[in-house]
Amino acid sequence: MPETVYDIFVIGGGVNGCGIARDAQGRGYAVYLAEMDDLASGTSSAATKLIHGGLRYLEQYDFGLVREALKEREVLWAMAPHIVKPLRFVLPYQKGLRPRWMLRAGLFLYDHIGGRKKLPATKTINLGKHAAGKPLRPGYGTGFEYSDCWVDDARLVLLNARDAADKGASINTRTKVIAARRAGDLWEVDVLHLGSGETETIQARMLINAAGPWVDKVLGTIEGRGDDHNIRLVKGSHIVVNKLFDHDYCYIFQNPDGRIIFAIPYEDDFTLIGTTDQDYAGDPTDVAISSEELTYLCDAASEYFSHPVERAQVVWAYSGVRPLFDDGTAKAQETSREFVLKLDEKPGAAPLLNVLGGKLTTFRVLADETLDHVENLLGAKGAPWTAGSTLPGGDFAIGSFAEELRALSADYPFLLPTHLRRLLRQYGTRARILLGDAKRLADLGENFGADLTAREVDYQLEAEWAETVEDILWRRTKLGLRLNNRDIKALEAYLKTRRGGEIA
Numbered sequence: 001m002p003e004t005v006y007d008i009f010v011i012g013g014g015v016n017g018c019g020i021a022r023d024a025q026g027r028g029y030a031v032y033l034a035e036m037d038d039l040a041s042g043t044s045s046a047a048t049k050l051i052h053g054g055l056r057y058l059e060q061y062d063f064g065l066v067r068e069a070l071k072e073r074e075v076l077w078a079m080a081p082h083i084v085k086p087l088r089f090v091l092p093y094q095k096g097l098r099p100r101w102m103l104r105a106g107l108f109l110y111d112h113i114g115g116r117k118k119l120p121a122t123k124t125i126n127l128g129k130h131a132a133g134k135p136l137r138p139g140y141g142t143g144f145e146y147s148d149c150w151v152d153d154a155r156l157v158l159l160n161a162r163d164a165a166d167k168g169a170s171i172n173t174r175t176k177v178i179a180a181r182r183a184g185d186l187w188e189v190d191v192l193h194l195g196s197g198e199t200e201t202i203q204a205r206m207l208i209n210a211a212g213p214w215v216d217k218v219l220g221t222i223e224g225r226g227d228d229h230n231i232r233l234v235k236g237s238h239i240v241v242n243k244l245f246d247h248d249y250c251y252i253f254q255n256p257d258g259r260i261i262f263a264i265p266y267e268d269d270f271t272l273i274g275t276t277d278q279d280y281a282g283d284p285t286d287v288a289i290s291s292e293e294l295t296y297l298c299d300a301a302s303e304y305f306s307h308p309v310e311r312a313q314v315v316w317a318y319s320g321v322r323p324l325f326d327d328g329t330a331k332a333q334e335t336s337r338e339f340v341l342k343l344d345e346k347p348g349a350a351p352l353l354n355v356l357g358g359k360l361t362t363f364r365v366l367a368d369e370t371l372d373h374v375e376n377l378l379g380a381k382g383a384p385w386t387a388g389s390t391l392p393g394g395d396f397a398i399g400s401f402a403e404e405l406r407a408l409s410a411d412y413p414f415l416l417p418t419h420l421r422r423l424l425r426q427y428g429t430r431a432r433i434l435l436g437d438a439k440r441l442a443d444l445g446e447n448f449g450a451d452l453t454a455r456e457v458d459y460q461l462e463a464e465w466a467e468t469v470e471d472i473l474w475r476r477t478k479l480g481l482r483l484n485n486r487d488i489k490a491l492e493a494y495l496k497t498r499r500g501g502e503i504a
Contacts, residue, residue, distance in 0.1 A: 006032040006170070007378055009189050009204035011177050011218055013037075014044035015153070016339075016355050017210035018160035018171075019367040024374060025169040026389075027382030032202055033161070033169060034191050036176040038471050040157035042284060043212050044360070045475050046320020048238065048262055048275050051076050051084060051149035051361050053114055055091075055252070056260055058106045063113065065338045069361040070114020073149050075387055076364065077118070080159065080394040081401065082428030083152040086119055087264070089250045090132040092304065093142040097254045100142065107146055118398065119147035135245040137306045145249075150264070153360060154475040155426060158464055159391040160363075166392070173465045180207060180222045187350045195467075205378055208370065210355040213284035213323040222352065230342065230356050232326040233281070237289040237319040238274030239297050240266060240481070244305060253304050261300045267478050270315065273297050284321040293319075316481060325357035339366045343373060351377045393428025404429070414440050419451040426477065427459075434459045446494060449487035450479045454494060461498060469495065 008024050010017045013035025021033045035041075053070035054062070077084045091107075093100055107122040127133030127140040165171045172191070178199070179190040187207045192199050211218040219228040243265065251263040259277060266272035276293045294311055302308040325340045339358030345351045353373055358366050364386055371384070396404050401424070408420050412435055415423075423431040434456060438444055445454025452472075460466035460476045469491055473480035483491070 004030075004203070005186065006030045006202065006204040008032070008206050008208060008374065009034070009187060009202060010208045010210055012210035012212055012214075012355075013039040013157070013161065013171070013173060014042055014210065014212050015040070015157045015160070015360055015363040016212070016358055016366055017208075018157050018164065019363040020208060020210060020355075020370050021169050021171070022160045022164040022167070023364075023367040023371050023384075023386050025164045025167040026385055027371065029374065029378070029381055031164065031169040032204060033164070033171050034175040034177055034189075034202075035171075035173045036194070038173055038467070038475060039161050039171075039465055040154040040475055042214075043320045043322060044157045045154040046236065046238075046287075046318055047153045047360050048236075048264070049150055049153050049272070050087075050262070050264075051151045053110060053148070053361070054359070055106060055110055055146075058109060062338065063109075065362075066110070067113045068365055069359065070110070070116065072361050072365060073114070074116070074118055076151070076361070077149055078398055079364075079386075079389060080151075080156065080391040080428070081396060081398050082393050082425055083155050083159070083391075085150050085401075087148055087150050087250050088120070088248070089146050089148055089252050089262075090125070090127075090130070091144045091146070091252045091254075092127060092136065092140045093144070094254050097256065103144055107144055110146060116147070119149075122146040131247045132245075132249040132251070134247075135306060136304055140304075151360070152426070156360070156363075156391075158476070159393070162392045162464065171465065174467070177218060177221060182223060182346075182349050185348065185350050187352075205350060206374060207350065207352045208355065209352065213321040215323060215354060215356060219354070230326065230340075230354060231323045233279065233284065234322045234324050235278050235280035235287060235319060236275040236322055237293040237297070237317065238272060239289070239294065239314045240270050240272050240316040241309060241313040242271070242315060243269055244271045244301075244307070244309070251304070253300060255300050255303075261297065263301055263305075267481060270481065273301050273309070280321050287319045287321050289317040289319045323357065341366075341370060341373060345377070393430040395429055408432070412438065414438075416451070422451065422477075423456075433463075446490070448483065448491045448494070450482035452477065452479050452483070452491070457491070457494065458498075467495075 007029040008031045010021050010033040021031045025031045051073050053066045057066050111121050123145050125143045125145050127143045161171050174194040176192045178192050181188050187204045189202045209215055209218050213233055215231055216228050219225045248265055253261050264272045298309045298311055340356040342354040368384055405424055408424055427434055447453050460472055464476055466472050466476050
């Protein structure tokens with residue numbers, strides 16, 4: 001039998017699972033987290049990459065959700081100013097859709113119900129004179145400019161996991177839960193380590209199922225349960241095209257079907273367009289954008305931009321499955337994004353908590369409420385602590401990114417400004433750990449293209465659980481948009497030489 005008994009076993013390495021693991025370990029609970037693939041390999045890396053209140057949820061009278069999410073914008077910005085940044089969104093008024101008074105009223109609420117302090121307020125603009133009006137079709141007059149935030153979603157997950165591990169949590173990727181059973185007041189969880197093929201039994205006092213789209217499937221491995229239905233799978237797809245405009249404003253466009261899409265500056269040279277909302281019945285592992293979704297996103301953007309967006313312009317597309325709590329709503333886009341924590345508790349038996357639904361912006365609140373259950377069931381340890389904390393690399397003040405960049409440039413003058421800026425955006429102050437004592441570019445080892453060096457890859461392997469090319473190019477970075485086939489083959493060859501080495 002295993003010698004270590006953990007307080008909490010968390011299933012799922014998405015934003016909710018990693019957020020819970022970080023919060024719990026920081027309070028003094030012993031945490032084991034198992035993720036069957038890479039961190040953020042599912043829904044958490046397939047978002048629109050926004051920290052936002054969800055303006056459209058006001059129409060569904062989800063005022064509580066919007067208020068909670070709006071409060072989190074500046075909390076998360078302060079926690080991770082390297083991977084979170086403020087954005088200004090432009091909403092053009094479109095005759096025949098939502099009336100001006102409704103847009104004004106919604107944005108007034110958006111400004112005032114969430115405790116906004118640092119983000120600028122909404123203002124009405126003239127698109128005939130505003131920079132954001134130039135790429136649009138002629139005829140747009142009134143627009144509304146408001147604030148939200150952007151986040152590198154996959155790195156948000158990773159940094160929660162990194163901080164949890166730094167505090168003592170056991171973070172295990174490529175580790176699949178194959179069975180779980182109650183043994184009195186403990187859980188016995190059988191895991192399969194996919195890399196080695198070895199199985200292991202882990203004991204824990206509490207089991208938290210935060211498997212996202214796989215929540216119901218995971219329940220089928222727990223004590224023979226297989227008939228649970230808690231979530232509604234809703235597919236969202238995005239496309240990336242070469243940049244459509246030269247300013248830093250983002251767009252939120254209304255569509256005649258009631259849905260909205262965003263067009264957001266992305267990775268300096270691209271524009272991100274999304275998302276779709278439709279029910280999904282397949283395996284979340286196999287989700288992919290459909291031809292119909294491609295057409296929908298191109299057509300919806302083309303209704304607004306003066307130059308049509310063609311399918312041939314798409315350089316990358318991705319899809320994810322949102323695991324929303326099934327509230328019986330008729331339309332996928334109207335299903336609530338609120339989370340539900342469903343407790344399975346029996347006298348004298350180890351408890352199970354299922355995490356259902358939620359959104360990227362409210363992961364910290366979800367973790368905090370999860371820990372309320374943990375304290376009630378296992379006994380209190382440390383106090384709530386995440387609201388004023390920083391994530392790894394985020395220990396600098398909001399608004400001081402430029403100052404941090406100047407300091408980093410002074411210490412590593414041999415690196416190009418674009419290279420340093422990317423490293424600071426991704427790693428924050430931990431870019432110095434990555435760069436170490438390098439005195440010249442050659443000290444960073446082989447360059448695989450787009451300034452991705454062997455030193456950076458090694459850091460990801462040793463400190464960020466990366467194992468594959470996909471981990472590195474699409475989750476730790478987005479350099480898959482820039483590397484060519486020759487670059488990728490060189491990276492694959494390098495990883496082969498590293499296999500067998502120690503990986504954190």
